Amino acid sequence: MSGGYNEIHPEPTTFWSKYIISFDHKVIAKQFMWYGIFFLGLGGMMALLIRWTLTYPGQPFPIIGNLLFPHSAGVVPPDSYAMLFTMHGTIMIFYAITPLLIGAFGNYCIPLMIGARDMAFPMLNMLSFWFAFLSGIVLVASLLLPLGAAAGGWTSYPTLSTMIGSPGAGQTLWCVAIFLFGVSSTMGAVNYVTTVITLRAPGMGYFDMPLTIWGLWLTAILNAIFVPVLGAGVILLTMDRVMGTTFFLAGASATSGSGDPVLFQHVFWIFGHPEVYILILPAWGIVSDLLSFFSRKPAFGAKSTALAMTAVTILSTLVYGHHMFTTQMSPLLTQSFMTLTMTISIPSAIFFANWLGTIWKGSIRFDSPMLFSLGVVFVFGLGGLTGLHLGTVSTDIYLHDTYFVVGHFHYTMAASVLLGGYAGLYFWFPKMFGRMMNETLAKIHFWGTMIPLNGIFFGMLMIGYGGMHRRIYNPFVYESLQRLIPINTLVTQSAILMGAFQIVFVINLIWSLYKGKKAPNNPWNVGTLEWTIPSPPVHHNYDVIPVVKCGPHELGNPNLKNGRDFQYQTEELVQGPA
């Protein structure tokens, strides 16, 4: 299917062209990876500050508290608290998960797994990273402003996010940063979609693509359609802030004409709900592949998994209104959004069944990527099922804006995506850097992440059901919430524990980078295209463009006689004696 532009680019020779302004998808993937890991650390630190404040209000944050908040003796003040949860959300969604799952894996896996020499538009790819970089600088710089960074929540609902609620340049810079990030994401997305369509190796039909590519491709399609909507939204918001327009202003402050703050919520969530799936689809794809690879048998119902993911992609564009039930839209809209939301459980149930079908009667190897993948099945199960309470109008009326929502979306967007990202990182690290990561440390990292993670997010579900609402600096000004102190403490202690175990990961990452065991070409014994070439691959990936002759999950075929239990995608499918 190689109709595209797939020739060998000359290898860059200078440091500058090789590592900085690189057009090579593999280098850009690593750039995105380091960028994502940096912001993951920053966002994680913010999470710890938030948790500390919620559990020990009025007590100085240990060690670095005095450095960060010298004027309040190390205690997080209420305005900084609002800034912290706003930045935590923004950073984790746009600057940690998006670059890691989409930027790093998208760039690394798409060309290698479909047998291409690079992306369809290498220069656009380079620009995509540098726009993201610029956006990151704007966002981090806004933290240093005299009035601080944006503090209206990552959703930035007007009129709080207009001049009425947020004076100071922080919110404006937030808009600029998000717009720049949107530019970056859109460029990446257009590139991924085109690459998958035009540069698949000869013989590779859509259903011969690994499910990872399916996930990344569907994500890119959603990104290309809906990120520009957010871009438009933040431009309108910026105009309201700096040019005196009133798109989103109403009420007593709208002295020069009245707009509608709810309009922004529509614009935001028509992007925002697909965004949830933008983040999770790559992880679903990775998990679908890895479950098969480490069970040593083909992915169960791979085609229906791919189609179910496609169905979710389409449905995700039609359900955004369930974020707005409490704004009291018309009952007809409310009913429609509730019903459409519920239909998402059909495809979700199908690929859950397929995941379990994949490990059924397998021969399961519990290597670290597999452990993380099984972890995703567990946490996404919890995340998905708690979504039922929130998609239902009457229960949502009670649960909306409580920690139940926070627990739910952290299970789906944070826990699942983080575990899926780690699974992918442990899996492709040997290919990316030519060295193996330490398996013992990886397993310690897994259990040290998985157990506290459930303490955190299940605890959040519990305090949310108990009635504690979101984004409050000190929940215990409400007497009725004081009974939740023990659970809140558990959540915070789990968060500190989980944070500490991430140090194991960082140590493993850095150590393996320099001292890890040299990786063979195919350490996991799987047959997708990227494992047919050396680790790490040469600059142009494939000397000869491979010809694909079978599917990506050919494992455990009893007719194989060559001592392997898997086949490369470049090999003719071995048939049994009919």
Place this chain on the structure above:
Amino acid sequence: MDFLQFSVSSNWFKLSMPVEDISTNGHLIDGLWNYTTLLGIFYFILVCIGLFGFSYLYSHKRSKTPYYTYGNKKKHLFITAFIGAAVFLSVDLNITRLSNNDMLAVFWKWPDPKTEKVIRVEVMAQQWMWSFRYAGADDLFGTADDIVTNNDLRVPMNTKILFHLTSKDVIHSFFVPSVRLKVDTIPGRITRVWWDANKAGQYDIACAEMCGTHHYLMKASLTVYTEEDFNKWLNASQTIAMTTNNPEDKNLAWGWKWEY
């Protein structure tokens, strides 16, 4: 030791229960929550049986030869489709139907002040307080005899209370955990909520939507009186309002004409 841990954790589940429901209809929301949770637990147990059971039975140690299948035999496709349909029919359609019935029969069935006894209250939210307005003796809003309170809502029990809400500055959200209800207050719009409380006492009203630095302090108290006590309070407040309401006071002039 095991027993001790169990008692700690069951105690935690008790702690995480919502505050007592004091309304006639809050049990509908609690009931649906319980129903959804039970179904969720059922399906999650199925997932866990698959996840842990298969991981145990088919680990490399116990299962040397994997079953080579694409899972696209008729039987397999049937099972997958059956699971998808079962989840949708048993959970989603059911809770959608139940929720829709509750919304239509109760929460969206606005009491009509013309035909039944309804206490009407106008609510205005602003950074960071709640103001409540009762129509007063002339039964009209926005007039000089209105009773206006700040962060202090008092209502009678066993009477329908209908609220019309708006906001002066940013979006807030009127959250009364004790009756399980919540509605956003939006500048430029009027939203509605109604309840019927059946237990006297004092409860919390919170702002649930991020509304700025002191969002966490935006709380009001809800006092539910017996009808008799309420009337006593109302009459006393009416007298105070008549003597102290200053028509020039701009802070009191926010009431609007009650429509629909």
